[in-house]
Amino acid sequence: MADVVAPPYRVIPIIPALIPGSMEGLKPFVANDKINTAIGFPGELVEDWHDKAIAKMGELLSKYRSLKVYMDACVHCGACSDKCHYFIGTQDPKNMPVARQDLMRSVYRRYFTLPGKLFPKLVGARDLTKEVLDEWYSYFHQCSECRRCSVFCPYGIDTAEVTMAAREILDSIGYGQKYSNEIIGKVHRIGNNLGLPGPALRDTLEGLEEDVKDATGVDVRFPMDVKGAEVLLITPSADFFAEPHIDSLIGYAKVFHATGTSWTLSSMASEAGNFGMFIGNYDQLRQIALRIREVALELGVKRIVVGECGHAWRVAYSFWNTLTGVGDGADETDRFAQMLQKQLDHRYKQPMHICEFTWDAIERGALQFDKSKNDKHIITFHDSCNVARGSRMGDFAGGQFEIPRNIIKTVANNFYEMAPETTCEQTFCCGGGGGLLTDDLIDLRVKGALPRMEVLQQVVDEHGVNFMATICAICKAQFTKVLPIYGFDRRLVGGVHQLVSNAIILGDK
Amino acid sequence: MATIEVSGKTYETDEEGYLVNLGEWDMDVANYIATTESISMTEQHWEVINFLREYFEEYQIAPAVRVLTKAIGKKLGAEKGTSEYLYALYPYGPGKQACKIAGLPKPTGCV
Amino acid sequence: MVSTLFAILFYLATLMLVVGLLYRINTYARTPAPLKIPTTPAPTTQTGVVLRMAREVVFFESLFKANLWIWSMGWLFHASLALELARHLRYFTEPVWGWVALIQPFGMYAGLTMLIGLLGLWVRRLFVERIRYISTPSDHLMLVLLIGIALSGLTMTFVTHADVVGVKNFFISWMGFSSASLPADIILYFHLFGVASLMAIFPISKLLHAPGVFFSPSRNQTDNPREKRHIAKWASDLEN
Known part of the structure; x- marks a missing residue:
C-alpha cells in the first residue's frame, strides 16, 4: 500500500489530456465460488457465458426502460466526457462516461440493432469476446455510480444504470466482484455488511452508553430490538464500528434523547446500506430491503429513520416504497404495501432522513x-x-x-x-x-x-x-x-x- | 487460493493475504504477515493482537476501533487508549492491519 | 424515370421513418421503468416535469451546464433545423399556411446558421482529442450528410435558384398518389437523396435521441417516491 501516491493537483483545473490504457487491466478481486453460490450466482465463469450474457442483456433491455433508451439515445456529443472524477484522476479515456457506456453500447449495437449487425465497423459495434468481457469487468468497476454525468447529459443518460446492468450481467455468468458479493452474503447471513453479530452489537452499544455517560453525565440510551418503540433507526453498520462514523451515531442518540423520542435499533436489520443497488440486481436489492419491512412489522414501529449513509438514503428514499412499501400512497388494493403503511404514522415522512428529523426538531425549537x-x-x-x-x-x-x-x-x-x-x-x-x-x-x-x-x-x-x-x-x-x-x-x-x-x-x- | 509458507508450515490465505482458517494462526505466521506489512512486532504490537484475538473469541468479530481503544486504555493505561496510539502501531488502520496480523477475517463494509 | 425513382425513394423513406419511429416509441413506452430514478433535484409535480422536459428540449438546459461550445453549436444547429423544416412545409401544403409564409425570410438564413452549427460541431469532433476518441465513423458520416443537405439547399437558395414550383408540384402530386415530374437539377437530386437517407436511418441510428429524451426516466419522472408507491408489473408479481 505504501507505493500509492496522490496525483498532483492540476495547476488550472483544465480537462486532462488522454492517457489511453492508463487503467487498463485494473481488476478488483473476483468473487470466488463460495461467495457467489451463497447469494445464488454461478460460482465461476460459466461455459456458455457468451450466450448467457447476451440473453441476460436482452432480458434487462426488456425490463428497464432506462437501459433501453440510454443504449439508443447517445449521440456522442461529449458533454459528459470531462465530468467523471475517475476520468479526471486517471486520464484513461475509457473512464469518460460516454466511453464507459460504449463498452456496453458497442455490444448492444452488434446484437440488438440492424446497422450493428450489418456494418459493425461503421457504428462501432463489437462482438462480445472474452477481451471485451474482461474490459467490462475492469471499467464497470471503475464507476462509482455517482450520476454526475447524468446531470450534464442532454438526454439524462445515467452511466450508473449502465454500470448496474453490466454488473448484473457479469454476476449472472459467475463473474462478479468479491467485495460487493461478500458483503451481500454477510448482510443476509448476519444482518449487516460488517458481519457484526447481535451480541457484539449489544456490547458496542452498551460501551457507547458508558462513554456518553462519562462525557456528559447524562444517561443517553442506545436501545436495540425494543418492541413498540416509536422510531426504528436504520443506519450503516460502519456507524457501530468505524471512526469517525461512530461519533455521528452518538449524535443521533443524543437527538433522540433530547427530543424525548422512543427509538430502537434492530439486530436483524442492523444495516442501512444495500449493495444490491451497486450490483444492479433487483432481487438482491429487494431481499436486503425487505429485512427492514419485516423488522418494522415485528417491532410495530410508527416511524423509520435512516442514518448518515449516502446510497442507503437513495435506496430508502427512492426505492423503499417500491420494494417494501415503506412510504405512503399505496393503492387501496395493494395489500402488500398497505399492511405496513397502515402501521406507519403518516404525519411524518416515511422513511425520514436523520437530518430531516433533527432539522424538524430544531425548527420546532425542541433542541x-x-x-x-x-x-x-x-x-x-x-x-x-x-x-x-x-x-x-x-x-x-x-x-x-x-x-x-x-x-x-x-x-x-x-x-x-x-x-x-x-x-x-x-x-x-x-x-x-x-x-x-x-x-x-x-x-x-x-x-x-x-x-x-x-x-x-x-x-x-x-x-x-x-x-x-x-x-x-x-x-x-x-x-x-x-x-x-x-x-x-x-x-x-x-x-x-x-x-x-x-x-x-x-x-x- | 494463495498460500504462505513459514518455517515449513503452509497457511492458506485469501487474495488479500488474510488467513482462511483462523485455527491455523500462530505467532510465526503473525510475524511473517507483519513483515509483509512493513511492521516489526514489538511488545506493544502484541498487546493489541492479543486483545483482538480475545475479543474475537467471544464475539466472532473484531472490535470497533472505539472498543479497542477503550479496552487498551483500561488494560494498559489511559495514554495508550487513543486512536493515535493505535495508528502509530498500525499505520494502515488498526481495524484492518491488526486484524490481518491477528489472523482474523477482514472487516468489510464501509469501513 | 428519375422522377419515379425519387417518388419511390420518398415513399420508402417515409414508410421507414414512420413505421420505424412508431415501433421504437412503442418499445420505449412498453418497457417498464421499475424504479424511481430521476436525476435530483427533480420536479415534485407532473407540471414541473413538463416544464423540465420543455427546458431540456427547447433550451438544452443540461447541455448548457455541461459545455458552452457543444451547447451553442448544437442549439444553433437544432433551432435552425427546426426553422428549416417549418419553412419547407410550403412544399407540402396548398395553400401555404399563414405562419409558414411568415417565417420564409428567416428560414432562408437558417440554412446558413445550421451550417455554422454543424461545422462547429464537426470541428469539435475532429480536433478535440476526447471527442475524436469517442467518435465512430457513423458519427462523422452523420455530420457529413447533414452538411451535404445544408450546402445543397443553400446552393439552390442563393446560387442556382432551383425550380421550387416544380418541386412543390412533384411532392403535392405524389402525396395524392398521382405522378408528376421532378425538375432536372443535379443539386436538387443530391439534396433530396440526402434527406431521404436521413429519414430512412432515423429510426435505426443515434437520431433516436429525439424521441428518446422524452422517455428518459432520469428526466421524465416525478420526484415523489415517498408520497406515492411506484411499482412495475414484473416487480409487483414478485410480491405474490
Missing part, C-alpha cells in the same frame, strides 16, 4: 445548542453523490442540500462552501462509492478523489478549513484513508451529527 463547542472546527460540507443526485430531503427539490447545511449552521459558527461547480447537484464523488471501497482498488480511489481534494485544498488555504462534514459512511471511510495520502489529517472528515453531538445541550431528562 438547544452551544455553538461555541464547535468553534475549534472550521467546517465545509461535502455533498454525497447519492443523496445529492438520487434523493431528496424535506418538501422541496434541493432540500437535500439545504437541510444538512442548515443543521451545520445551527450547531457551529464557522462554515465555508467549496467551489460551487463541485457541490450540490454538481458534487464530486468521494472516489470510493458504488462498491469500490476496497483495498484492491486503492490506487483508483486515490486518483478518483483528486477533484474533491483540489477544491478542499482551496478552502483549507483560504479559510483554514479543518473539518469536512458529510453524511455518508462510504465518504467517511474513503476520506479517512485518502486524506493522508493528499497530505491532510485523516480526522479532517466527520459526520454532520458528530457536530450536532458536540454542541447539543442535553439537560437532565
Whole structure:
C-alpha cells in the first residue's frame, strides 16, 4: 500500500489530456465460488457465458426502460466526457462516461440493432469476446455510480444504470466482484455488511452508553430490538464500528434523547446500506430491503429513520416504497404495501432522513445548542453523490442540500462552501462509492478523489478549513484513508451529527 | 487460493493475504504477515493482537476501533487508549492491519 | 424515370421513418421503468416535469451546464433545423399556411446558421482529442450528410435558384398518389437523396435521441417516491 501516491493537483483545473490504457487491466478481486453460490450466482465463469450474457442483456433491455433508451439515445456529443472524477484522476479515456457506456453500447449495437449487425465497423459495434468481457469487468468497476454525468447529459443518460446492468450481467455468468458479493452474503447471513453479530452489537452499544455517560453525565440510551418503540433507526453498520462514523451515531442518540423520542435499533436489520443497488440486481436489492419491512412489522414501529449513509438514503428514499412499501400512497388494493403503511404514522415522512428529523426538531425549537463547542472546527460540507443526485430531503427539490447545511449552521459558527461547480447537484464523488471501497482498488480511489481534494485544498488555504462534514459512511471511510495520502489529517472528515453531538445541550431528562 | 509458507508450515490465505482458517494462526505466521506489512512486532504490537484475538473469541468479530481503544486504555493505561496510539502501531488502520496480523477475517463494509 | 425513382425513394423513406419511429416509441413506452430514478433535484409535480422536459428540449438546459461550445453549436444547429423544416412545409401544403409564409425570410438564413452549427460541431469532433476518441465513423458520416443537405439547399437558395414550383408540384402530386415530374437539377437530386437517407436511418441510428429524451426516466419522472408507491408489473408479481 505504501507505493500509492496522490496525483498532483492540476495547476488550472483544465480537462486532462488522454492517457489511453492508463487503467487498463485494473481488476478488483473476483468473487470466488463460495461467495457467489451463497447469494445464488454461478460460482465461476460459466461455459456458455457468451450466450448467457447476451440473453441476460436482452432480458434487462426488456425490463428497464432506462437501459433501453440510454443504449439508443447517445449521440456522442461529449458533454459528459470531462465530468467523471475517475476520468479526471486517471486520464484513461475509457473512464469518460460516454466511453464507459460504449463498452456496453458497442455490444448492444452488434446484437440488438440492424446497422450493428450489418456494418459493425461503421457504428462501432463489437462482438462480445472474452477481451471485451474482461474490459467490462475492469471499467464497470471503475464507476462509482455517482450520476454526475447524468446531470450534464442532454438526454439524462445515467452511466450508473449502465454500470448496474453490466454488473448484473457479469454476476449472472459467475463473474462478479468479491467485495460487493461478500458483503451481500454477510448482510443476509448476519444482518449487516460488517458481519457484526447481535451480541457484539449489544456490547458496542452498551460501551457507547458508558462513554456518553462519562462525557456528559447524562444517561443517553442506545436501545436495540425494543418492541413498540416509536422510531426504528436504520443506519450503516460502519456507524457501530468505524471512526469517525461512530461519533455521528452518538449524535443521533443524543437527538433522540433530547427530543424525548422512543427509538430502537434492530439486530436483524442492523444495516442501512444495500449493495444490491451497486450490483444492479433487483432481487438482491429487494431481499436486503425487505429485512427492514419485516423488522418494522415485528417491532410495530410508527416511524423509520435512516442514518448518515449516502446510497442507503437513495435506496430508502427512492426505492423503499417500491420494494417494501415503506412510504405512503399505496393503492387501496395493494395489500402488500398497505399492511405496513397502515402501521406507519403518516404525519411524518416515511422513511425520514436523520437530518430531516433533527432539522424538524430544531425548527420546532425542541433542541438547544452551544455553538461555541464547535468553534475549534472550521467546517465545509461535502455533498454525497447519492443523496445529492438520487434523493431528496424535506418538501422541496434541493432540500437535500439545504437541510444538512442548515443543521451545520445551527450547531457551529464557522462554515465555508467549496467551489460551487463541485457541490450540490454538481458534487464530486468521494472516489470510493458504488462498491469500490476496497483495498484492491486503492490506487483508483486515490486518483478518483483528486477533484474533491483540489477544491478542499482551496478552502483549507483560504479559510483554514479543518473539518469536512458529510453524511455518508462510504465518504467517511474513503476520506479517512485518502486524506493522508493528499497530505491532510485523516480526522479532517466527520459526520454532520458528530457536530450536532458536540454542541447539543442535553439537560437532565 | 494463495498460500504462505513459514518455517515449513503452509497457511492458506485469501487474495488479500488474510488467513482462511483462523485455527491455523500462530505467532510465526503473525510475524511473517507483519513483515509483509512493513511492521516489526514489538511488545506493544502484541498487546493489541492479543486483545483482538480475545475479543474475537467471544464475539466472532473484531472490535470497533472505539472498543479497542477503550479496552487498551483500561488494560494498559489511559495514554495508550487513543486512536493515535493505535495508528502509530498500525499505520494502515488498526481495524484492518491488526486484524490481518491477528489472523482474523477482514472487516468489510464501509469501513 | 428519375422522377419515379425519387417518388419511390420518398415513399420508402417515409414508410421507414414512420413505421420505424412508431415501433421504437412503442418499445420505449412498453418497457417498464421499475424504479424511481430521476436525476435530483427533480420536479415534485407532473407540471414541473413538463416544464423540465420543455427546458431540456427547447433550451438544452443540461447541455448548457455541461459545455458552452457543444451547447451553442448544437442549439444553433437544432433551432435552425427546426426553422428549416417549418419553412419547407410550403412544399407540402396548398395553400401555404399563414405562419409558414411568415417565417420564409428567416428560414432562408437558417440554412446558413445550421451550417455554422454543424461545422462547429464537426470541428469539435475532429480536433478535440476526447471527442475524436469517442467518435465512430457513423458519427462523422452523420455530420457529413447533414452538411451535404445544408450546402445543397443553400446552393439552390442563393446560387442556382432551383425550380421550387416544380418541386412543390412533384411532392403535392405524389402525396395524392398521382405522378408528376421532378425538375432536372443535379443539386436538387443530391439534396433530396440526402434527406431521404436521413429519414430512412432515423429510426435505426443515434437520431433516436429525439424521441428518446422524452422517455428518459432520469428526466421524465416525478420526484415523489415517498408520497406515492411506484411499482412495475414484473416487480409487483414478485410480491405474490
